[in-house]
Amino acid sequence: MERFLLGCRAAVQESRPLHVVLGNEACDLDSMVSALTLAFYLENTSESKAAFVPVLNIPHSELALRGESVFLLSELNIPESSLIFRDEIDLHALHQIGQLTLTLVDHHILPSSDKSLENAVTEVLDHRPLEKQYPHSCSVTAELVGSCNTLVTERILQGKPEILDWQTAALLHATIILDCVNMAPEAGKVTPKDSKYVAQLEALFPDLSSRSNIFESLQKAKFDVSGLTTEQMLRKDLKTISGDSTMLAISAIYMDLEVFLQRSNLTAELDSFCQAHGYDALVAMTITFNPHNEPVRHLVVFCPSVDLQNTICEALEYSHCPPLNLTPAPTPHPNLRAYLQGNTLASRKKVLPILRDALWGGNPGAMRTPSGKPGSEDCSQEQMDDELDKTINPLIPEMSRDEEEPVLPPTPMNSLVDECPLDRGLPKLSAEAIFEKCSQITIARSSTSPPQKKK
Numbered sequence: 015m016e017r018f019l020l021g022c023r024a025a026v027q028e029s030r031p032l033h034v035v036l037g038n039e040a041c042d043l044d045s046m047v048s049a050l051t052l053a054f055y056l057e058n059t060s061e062s063k064a065a066f067v068p069v070l071n072i073p074h075s076e077l078a079l080r081g082e083s084v085f086l087l088s089e090l091n092i093p094e095s096s097l098i099f100r101d102e103i104d105l106h107a108l109h110q111i112g113q114l115t116l117t118l119v120d121h122h123i124l125p126s127s128d129k130s131l132e133n134a135v136t137e138v139l140d141h142r143p144l145e146k147q148y149p150h151s152c153s154v155t156a157e158l159v160g161s162c163n164t165l166v167t168e169r170i171l172q173g174k175p176e177i178l179d180w181q182t183a184a185l186l187h188a189t190i191i192l193d194c195v196n197m198a199p200e201a202g203k204v205t206p207k208d209s210k211y212v213a214q215l216e217a218l219f220p221d222l223s224s225r226s227n228i229f230e231s232l233q234k235a236k237f238d239v240s241g242l243t244t245e246q247m248l249r250k251d252l253k254t255i256s257g258d259s260t261m262l263a264i265s266a267i268y269m270d271l272e273v274f275l276q277r278s279n280l281t282a283e284l285d286s287f288c289q290a291h292g293y294d295a296l297v298a299m300t301i302t303f304n305p306h307n308e309p310v311r312h313l314v315v316f317c318p319s320v321d322l323q324n325t326i327c328e329a330l331e332y333s334h335c336p337p338l339n340l341t342p343a344p345t346p347h348p349n350l351r352a353y354l355q356g357n358t359l360a361s362r363k364k365v366l367p368i369l370r371d372a373l374w375g376g377n378p379g380a381m382r383t384p385s386g387k388p389g390s391e392d393c394s395q396e397q398m399d400d401e402l403d404k405t406i407n408p409l410i411p412e413m414s415r416d417e418e419e420p421v422l423p424p425t426p427m428n429s430l431v432d433e434c435p436l437d438r439g440l441p442k443l444s445a446e447a448i449f450e451k452c453s454q455i456t457i458a459r460s461s462t463s464p465p466q467k468k469k
C-alpha cells in the first residue's frame with residue numbers, strides 16, 4: 015500500500031489521465047480508507063492507461079481534526095505525506111482538459127460546489143440508500159452494509175485476493191470494526207456481510223490486532239475533542255446539503271448537549287461559522303454515552319431565519335421515516351432549538367434525507383403525503399422494504415438477508431427506542447411488496463425444510 019501511495023504522488027505530477035477515487039466531504043475513517051484501498055485495487059487490476067489515485071476530500075490541514083484517522087495511519091506506518099488531499103489537486107482543471115474520471119466511494123451525491131464533476135463519475139460504491147440516479151454507463155454498487163469498506167473488501171477478495179497485503183488488510187479490518195461499533199448488533203450498524211468479511215480478513219491475516227483493542231483505541235481517538243475550538247468541532251465531521259438558494263450544514267458533535275450549549279459565545283460562534291461558509295442553517299447531531307454505554311443523542315438546530323427554522327424543525331419533529339421521537343430541550347437563545355432524540359439508532363444517514371426531502375423534495379423515491387406537511391413524507395419503496403425486512407425477518411428466522419449467510423438472531427430492538435415500530439402497526443406497504451416477501455418466505459421455507467420422503 016505504501017509503495018502504491020508514493021507512486022500516486024508521482025502520477026499526479028505527470029500529465030497522464032487520472033482516475034480519482036474520491037471519499038465524501040466529511041472524510042471520516044470509512045471514506046479515507048475506502049478511497050485508499052479501492053484505488054489500490056483498481057491500480058492493480060485495471061487495464062486502463064489512467065493512473066488510479068485516492069483523494070481525501072478535505073484540505074490537508076483538516077486531517078488533524080480526525081483523530082481516529084491520524085491514529086490508524088501512524089499505527090500502520092502510512093505517512094501522511096504520502097496521501098493526496100483535495101487542496102493538493104485541481105479536479106475541476108483536470109476535468110476541463112478531459113483528463114479526469116471519478117469513482118465516488120462512501121457517498122454518491124456531490125456537493126453543489128462539485129456539481130460540474132458529475133459527468134466525470136464512472137463508478138459509485140456506497141452503503142446508503144441511493145438518492146440519485148446515474149446514467150447506465152456508470153457502474154453503481156449501493157448496499158446497506160455497516161461499512162463501505164465491507165464492499166471494498168468483497169471487491170478485492172472476489173476480484174484479486176493475492177494483491178491484499180497486511181497493511182491494506184489492517185486498514186480494512188479496523189475501519190469495518192469502528193463503523194460497525196465492534197460488530198455489536200445493538201448498535202444497529204453491523205450486517206451479516208460486514209461480519210463475513212471481517213472474519214475472512216482475520217482468517218487470511220491471523221496476526222491482525224484484536225477487535226476490542228482496535229475498537230477501543232479508534233473510538234477513544236474519534237471522541238477526543240479536547241482542545242478543539244467550536245469551529246473545529248463543527249468541521250471535524252461535517253456534511254452539507256444545498257438546493258435552489260439554501261445551504262444547510264450537518265455536523266456530528268462528539269460531546270454531550272449540555273456541555274456543548276455551555277460553550278462560551280456559542281450562538282455567536284455558530285452564527286459566524288454559518289456566515290463564513292454561506293450556510294443558512296446548521297444542524298448539530300450530538301452523541302455521547304450513558305453509564306450503561308448506550309448512546310444518548312441530541313439534535314440542535316441553529317437558524318437565524320424563523321421560517322427556515324420552522325421548516326427544518328417540523329420536518330424533524332414529524333418525520334415518519336424513521337420517526338426520531340424528539341423531545342424539546344431548553345436552549346439559551348431563540349435562534350437555537352434543541353431536542354433529545356429518542357430514536358438513538360437514527361444517525362446522520364437517516365436524518366440527512368429527511369432534511370433534503372423537506373427542503374427540496376430531494377429524495378426521488380419518497381412520496382409526498384397529501385398533508386404536504388414537510389418531513390411527513392412516506393418512505394421510498396426501498397426504505398419500506400427495509401422496514402418490512404426489519405419487521406418480518408425477526409418473525410421468520412429463516413428469512414436472513416443474505417441467503418448463504420448463517421441466520422443471525424434478530425438485532426434486539428434498541429431499549430432506548432420509546433416504542434416498538436409495530437406499535438404504529440405494520441409500515442404502509444404495497445400489496446406487491448408483501449406478495450414478493452411472502453413468495454420469498456415460501457422459497458426459503460421449501461429450501462430449508464427436509465425433502466419430502468418419497469412415498
Ligand SMILES: Nc1ncnc2c1ncn2[C@@H]1O[C@H](COP(=O)(O)OP(=O)(O)OP(=O)(O)OP(=O)(O)O)[C@@H](O)[C@H]1O
Pocket residue numbers: 040042192193195200201233236253266301307308309360361362363364
Ligand atoms: N451504539 C453505539 N455504541 C458505541 N458507539 C457508537 C454507537 N453508535 C454510534 N457510535 C459511535 O459514534 C460514531 C458516530 O456514529 P453515528 O452518529 O451513528 O453515525 P455514523 O458515523 O456511524 O454514520 P452516519 O450516519 O454519520 O453516516 P455518515 O454521514 O458518517 O456516512 C460512530 O463512529 C461510533 O464510533
Ligand SMILES: [Mn+2]
Pocket residue numbers: 044045120141161162
Ligand atoms: Mn460510511
Ligand SMILES: [Mn+2]
Pocket residue numbers: 042251266362
Ligand atoms: Mn458519521
